[in-house]
Amino acid sequence: MYEDKARTEGSTLKEVFGYLDAHLKLVNSREDVSSPPSPRGFGQGGVLRGVEERLKRLGACTELCVVPFGQVLSSLSVVPVGQVLSSLPVVPAGQVLSSLPVVPAGPVLSSLPVVSVGQTYSHLLLAGLGEDPGKVTVLVHSDVDLQPTNRKDVHSHVDLQSTKRKYDDVSLLPWLHVVEAFQAVKQPLPINLKFLVTAAEGTAWEGVEQCLLTSKKRFLSDVRYSCITLDRSPGTRFPSVIYGLRGLCYFTVEVTGADDPSHSDAHSGVYGGVLYEPMGDLLFLLNCLVDERGKILVPGVLDDVVRGEEPPSRDAEPDVEELRSTLAVSRLAHKEDSRRLLLHLAWLPSLTVHAVEGAWSGPGARTTVPLRVKGHFSVRLVPDQTPDKVCLRFTEYLNKVHRHFRRSPNAIRVELTSSARPWVQDPDDPHLGAAQRAVRTVLGGSPILTRGGGSSKMAAVLQRVTVGSLVALPLDLNMGGLKVLAAYLHEVGQLDTNWH
């Protein structure tokens, strides 16, 4: 820690670090990004209003936007961006944050009208802290997850304090604490900071992209650097800075035996043997997707995977022992060769079948023949693969397999329910160097650059709608994560602002 003391000596960072060290316990006892905690029932609007209040107390200008759902891209251009839902006046731009008193936290959310998540729109919160033309502007994207973190089957979220936190706010809360720290020690932020806050559950992502595109000249006009935070992935060498993420296609394939959708399941004693059972068809289809070594069997899907692309030598191979022990599996794939594991973790697509829905799933043993079953699977995409093309390939393939190989009269329906484009950044961008220096300042060592296996809807969107570069910082809040963010802002503030 602090091995590169020269970098903090005499700088504002030292004071900020001191504050963060002193207040870490206080930080950990805070409950929720939208203080006071928003009950789940408040929905997306309510949660983002809570976040908005919190940001206003830090002195930010805010806009809570309404983003229409669905295929409304052409009509969206006439929807005024930043249709302000809250009745609060927009704080005039240009206010210097440090001169604003920090408003004491209080239960203001409950007095706001409750806006539930509708089927026709979602919300998007834009906020800005500072407009100093002598500083670069950094955009932070946070996705405030509306799902409670007590999901047993999702353990990819770092628990700042698992028992008290209501929402998955690891992507936003640390930033708020860092801003508070700069304000507390009465130091100006070294950059202009912008926040783009979404609420994952029920967000109309296409609408968000379109909304940002139309506001490119306004909200995004001065954004030079963007940053997202990720949970630290066990097994991956740390400290590190991420310059790419895989994309995602989430599919469902439904097999329907009964013509009447309301028809209940049959009984295997009475009808076992005379039906084309939908479950059999579904198992056949799902089993045709990927081989035992993880190779996707759908023709054409791998055509666009960049041939010969391999992790550069700077990308450290994973720690096989840690990976195996984190997953508690006896053996990893690809002969446990760390180089090949790195390749399959982020440089190649992967496919996972997540669930079979529609059959009974309670305790006990029921002898039903489900007449309507749905398989869930997703594909992680790598650069040069597009969700559209991958979706087309899978749809064609599954229909062909069903019709020509399975030859079942049951109906199938393939649906792409969610997608994210892959994102990869030029690893030579100076922005990544600044992020690496920030990590080294706090954690020491030589932070590596690497790509991640996960997906972020916004990463590729930000790459398209901004002119600048994006980094993803994997945070381990137990390992000085807040200080990494402070140091990152400091380092980016040192970069050449002459970029036009």
Add this chain to the structure above:
Amino acid sequence: MYEDKARTEGSTLKEVFGYLDAHLKLVNSREDVSSPPSPRGFGQGGVLRGVEERLKRLGACTELCVVPFGQVLSSLSVVPVGQVLSSLPVVPAGQVLSSLPVVPAGPVLSSLPVVSVGQTYSHLLLAGLGEDPGKVTVLVHSDVDLQPTNRKDVHSHVDLQSTKRKYDDVSLLPWLHVVEAFQAVKQPLPINLKFLVTAAEGTAWEGVEQCLLTSKKRFLSDVRYSCITLDRSPGTRFPSVIYGLRGLCYFTVEVTGADDPSHSDAHSGVYGGVLYEPMGDLLFLLNCLVDERGKILVPGVLDDVVRGEEPPSRDAEPDVEELRSTLAVSRLAHKEDSRRLLLHLAWLPSLTVHAVEGAWSGPGARTTVPLRVKGHFSVRLVPDQTPDKVCLRFTEYLNKVHRHFRRSPNAIRVELTSSARPWVQDPDDPHLGAAQRAVRTVLGGSPILTRGGGSSKMAAVLQRVTVGSLVALPLDLNMGGLKVLAAYLHEVGQLDTNWH
């Protein structure tokens, strides 16, 4: 209806039928076999005590037995059969039922101690009505299902009155009403009647069989004919009498990726591509069980299926149109050839995959890699197949496929969680003729003899533990089902009693 009036003219049946006709509405308004209704919490013991009270009010001698669970067969011979749980004295044998006043129904159950279903024993209710040595003795087996009938996915139960009934009592309630009818018109039952009542949920079937074997000389000593009732199966020609049922092997196969059983699922973004995913293994295994035409692919499983056995001409082929419309499917298997459908409905084994357990099953889309998944499937067996041999074949096959073809390092575990032996009766037994005549008396036409596709644990057990023959009567309560039972008792009473 009543086309064969000659058979009822001047007989006791005419009066019984008249009573049933007059009281049908009353019958339908009754709630539950164990009046007053037993809340689910009473468990098996409580429900069977309710049934016992009801039978006592009809004048029956009863014994509520305790049957140990599990592999205790050798020690069972020393457990005294009929260990009486209830403190009520056993009514002395030989009482003539019609001379007993019918005790008015009342809430007696609530005053009895609550006995919950334990892990170590289950209950079995034995009852007898009459011991006239000049009459044959008929044993009725009823399985009182403890599960509420509002299970959406089980629609094989005839709803006498779906909104009010608590338990699946179609196998017992009609018999009680018929006995009441004989008593109401002051006619003796034409036979001695015995009841063997089990409560499906949590019943120790092996223990029941052993218990019956040891009591063969006592409770079963005079039993000549046995009868079970089944729901009427749509598509099957009706009226009919069933002389055989398929057996059952219910399997689970679990694939475990993580060594630590408490380990939660992985995230496909972080780890997708480097794991031997258990779901992929499970899909592969389940897909190897049966082909698209329903043929079981496990070597040796079909070896014991009686070669060349085909439905005799008396077994009517199903109504293809009714079958297709009941199931609301566009096309049935086996080219919709009614003869082949009949073969596959009851003369050949079938296999159904019921569910995949262990993956998330709620709404939405989660990108987890489940590390522990379990497939549920069952096989319907036909005569000459035994659950033991079938279990061995499946276990060997799945382990071999996993080890030699899938070559996955994940652990698998195949378990036979439930089984029932197939049952088939000599179709020339005069007992079946009596049952056919009873059906014809009420419903007219020429009732066919056929075999059913379902399974009954007790059918094969009764065949082994009694010296007599068994029939299964498919009941349609909307079509004179109660009268069919009354006519059946009458017809069986006419059979030659000289059978020793």
